[in-house]
Amino acid sequence: MSAPLLLFVESNTTGTGRQFAQRARAFGAEPVLLSADPGRYPYAADDELRTVVVDTADGDALWAAVQRLAAGARVAGVLSSSEYYVAAAADLAARLGLPGPSADAVRACRDKSVQRRSLADAGVPVPRFSVAGTVADAVAAAQWQGGPVVVKPVQGSGSLGVRLCRDSGEVVAHAGELLSATVNERGLRTPARVLVEQYLTGAEFSVEVFGEHAVVTVAKHVGEPPVFVETGHDVPAVLPAPEAAALADSAVHAVKALGLGWGAAHVELRLDGGVARVIEVNPRLAGGMIPELVRRARGIDLVGAQVRAGLGLPVDLIGTSGTVGAASIRFLTADGDAVLGDTDAAEAAALAVPGAVDAALYRPPGTRVGPAEDFRGRLGHVIAVADRPEESARAADTARSLGLATALEHAPVKEEMPV
Known part of the structure; x- marks a missing residue:
């Protein structure tokens, strides 16, 4: 008898995506990745993960692909490790009569404006907030709040588009940028609303x-x-x-x-x-x-x-x-423009710190880097473990500093062209 299938709708690009597929195999299921572009997940090819190419933003196309899979084997579950596809996975699981969260609850949760209203109505402590659909509304909301505000998209992940705005000019610039965007970094349509909240x-x-x-x-x-x-x-x-x-x-x-x-x-x-x-x-x-x-x-x-x-x-x-008792992670980020040097030496320097158990640089030597604006600006990570949190934190901080000092080279200064 063939193994039951556990379907994954897309994946996160770093972190646990690979682990989800590994755990599926460990529990006797065959992981299948449904993706518009499986190539964006290098682990899929490295681990010989079965993939199905489908437009995951098209609900009808996605359902048709799932039905084809279900015709040839038992589908035992549908999940996603990506913020952007948890609602789609919940929808598919419900249609197949499989375990999962409420798809309606997940969709509502993913819209931060709907989520925030629901929490406030239920008496959950939240920051003061307003929802704005125009730049003028965002400015008015910031003035009502008084002081600095945080302006963010109502849908997103990994701190993308989240920014502290200290005055009306910054609100105008950032809200205008967010409201003018029609799709996110995954090419999915985004609502034309922003959240303006208390800092x-x-x-x-x-x-x-x-x-x-x-x-x-x-x-x-x-x-x-x-x-x-x-x-x-x-x-x-x-x-x-x-x-x-x-x-x-x-x-x-x-x-x-x-x-x-x-x-x-x-x-x-x-x-x-x-x-x-x-x-x-x-909801993930x-x-x-x-x-x-x-x-x-x-x-x-x-x-x-x-x-x-x-x-x-x-x-x-x-x-x-x-x-062990405690574990800490520190992400490597650049303070200014730089070039990645010997990444193997940087990982070795970090791992030489007592308590450090994992170190990885995400990009190859020679890559030009700059200060991080969101999670995509992370250059790598170090993990340390210890008996107590203060010890693991100290080891992770030291490993991060040594890794960065070894990895980063100052970017060459551009020469001015003669006038």
């Missing part, structure tokens, strides 16, 4: 929720404004008990209020005077290699749990014994 300066965290259970709270490191590039994470976050409880309670309350409660949800929050305000809920597993940190620090395999849930198998979120 919170408190510490930022994420709570990884599975079903309606808060699994772990993660300390987030974010780069300097005006952009909000995530530069690292620590698992677990070290917090006083009242603040830890407030974060977990707000996260679970948010998931329930949005009608989710199946599988993984990644909830981002900031502490604001002791109040845990939800910035956004992502966390990015930024957070699941790998959770696995190393707590022995809980969130990727495996999501795959098992998609296959309709029992899920166990109890950590394994003998795990």
Whole structure:
């Protein structure tokens, strides 16, 4: 008898995409990637992953491809590790009578304006916010808020398009840029609306929720404004008990209020005077290699749990014994224009730090790089483990510094042409 199929609608380009397929095989299913362009995921060819080329933005074409697959084998589940396709995967699972979240809840959650209204109506603490469909509306919203505001697209991922605007001129420029865009970086249509929200300066965290259970709270490191590039994470976050409880309670309350409660949800929050305000809920597993940190620090395999849930198998979120206790990741980013040098030497320098267990540069030597505006500007990562979070954080910071110092060469200064 052939193995049942676990279908993946597209994938994330870094991090857990490959792990999803690996876990499917480990649990006795054959992973199948449905993608408009499988070539954007190098791991698919490296791992000899079965792929089906289909326009994943066309619901009818996607359903026809799934029906063809179902005619030849048993389809046991449909998932996506990409923010942009979780609703499509939920739709397909529902049509096939397979496990998954509510597709309507996922679609509503992915629109940050709808999500934010739902959370506010349910009494979940959130920042002050307005939704704007024109530049003039965005400026008026910022003036109503008073002070700096964050302007972001109502759909997106990886801090794309999220920017701190300190005055009306910056609001005009950034809102105008966002509202003029008709498609995102994946070529999918985007709503002509932006969110204008209160700028919170408190510490930022994420709570990884599975079903309606808060699994772990993660300390987030974010780069300097005006952009909000995530530069690292620590698992677990070290917090006083009242603040830890407030974060977990707000996260679970948010998931329930949005009608989710199946599988993984990644909830981002900031502490604001002791109040845990939800910035956004992502109806998917966390990015930024957070699941790998959770696995190393707590022995809980969130990727495996999501795959098992998609296959309709029992899920166990109890950590394994003998795990280290804490894990940290730091992403390598450039402070200015530079050129990548010897990436192998940079990885070796990072791994020489006691506690460092993983280091990777994402681009080849000779690549010109600059400061990161969003997750696409990350050059690589280092992961460290230790008995305590402060130790893993210190090791990751040291490994990052050594890796960057070895990897980056100053970009040549352009010579001025003679007049």
